[in-house]
Amino acid sequence: MINLPFIKSNNGSVKDGSTQQSIIELRDVQKSYTSAAGEFRALRGINLQINAGEFVSIIGKSGSGKSTLLNMVTGIDRPTAGEVLVNGTAVHKLDENQLAGWRGGSMGIIFQFFQLLPALSLMQNVILPMDLAGIYKPRERRERAEHLLEIVDLADQMHKLPSMVSGGQQQRAAMARALANDPPIIIADEPTGNLDSKTAATVFNLFNNLVEQGKTIVIVTHDSSLARRAHRTALITDGEIVNEYVAKALPTLTHEQLLAATHKVMPRQYEPGAMILTEGKDNDKFTLCQKA
DSSP states (O other): OEEEEEEBOTTSOBSSSTTSOEEEEEEEEEEEEEETTEEEEEEEEEEEEEETTOEEEEEOOTTSSHHHHHHHHHTSSOOSEEEEEETTEEGGGOOHHHHHHHHHHHEEEEOTTOOOOTTSOHHHHHHHHHHHHTOSOHHHHHHHHHHHHHHTTOTTTTTSOGGGSOHHHHHHHHHHHHTTTOOSEEEEESTTTTSOHHHHHHHHHHHHHHHHTTOEEEEEOSOHHHHTTSSEEEEEETTEEOOHHHHHHOTTSOHHHHHHHHTTEEEEEEOTTOOOOOTTSOTTOEEOOOOO
């Protein structure tokens, strides 16, 4: 059995980040798919909170449920059960028309394979979301697109078609497009999966700059070294989130072992000055103490 004590402050609040404002919250989210082979459970009771201004990476093996989790947050797919709340909106309750309108102004999405329209220039690709949302006046849209492409160091490439620039430049153009309507949240699914390590590091630096400006960033990545550059890492295994404190304390365990340990966690709260451990007692338990 694993005890996970939380130390309360003097005013009674628990210092585990739970008092901060959550901009993304998944409550007991489950997702199942039915095929000729039977039912496949992609997500198994996911509970996850992401606070405004956080940079969170989601890692896990292929097929663990990473992309499915992002699809729940973006509304691209719907949970079989559970709730998905994003910036106060119950995403799981929106119909397709409502989702399209909500998504246009609430979040920017970056895909692994860029998804730039090949017949449009980089600038036109960035302007397109603004045209669809109708948030800015026509002249402002062009000025904003130029500004965003300058931010991602593509000012001298803005009139080129996607096929005329490198993969790294296409990904940076996709980042500019995701920022077009100034969304508070950026969601990225394997944004560096097709990039070399140097270009991937450049993209991560851009993410860090956006976080410093107040954006909330959630990425799925297979690169654990890059994932560690985020504020927080969520490890998903077999459709479940591994307890982050267990993952940090026991990094040599396999993902499956970490998940098994997560199932044995018993969170406890203690007042300041309370005795957590006593010599000779609870010798069959492993205790992790969260720093207050």
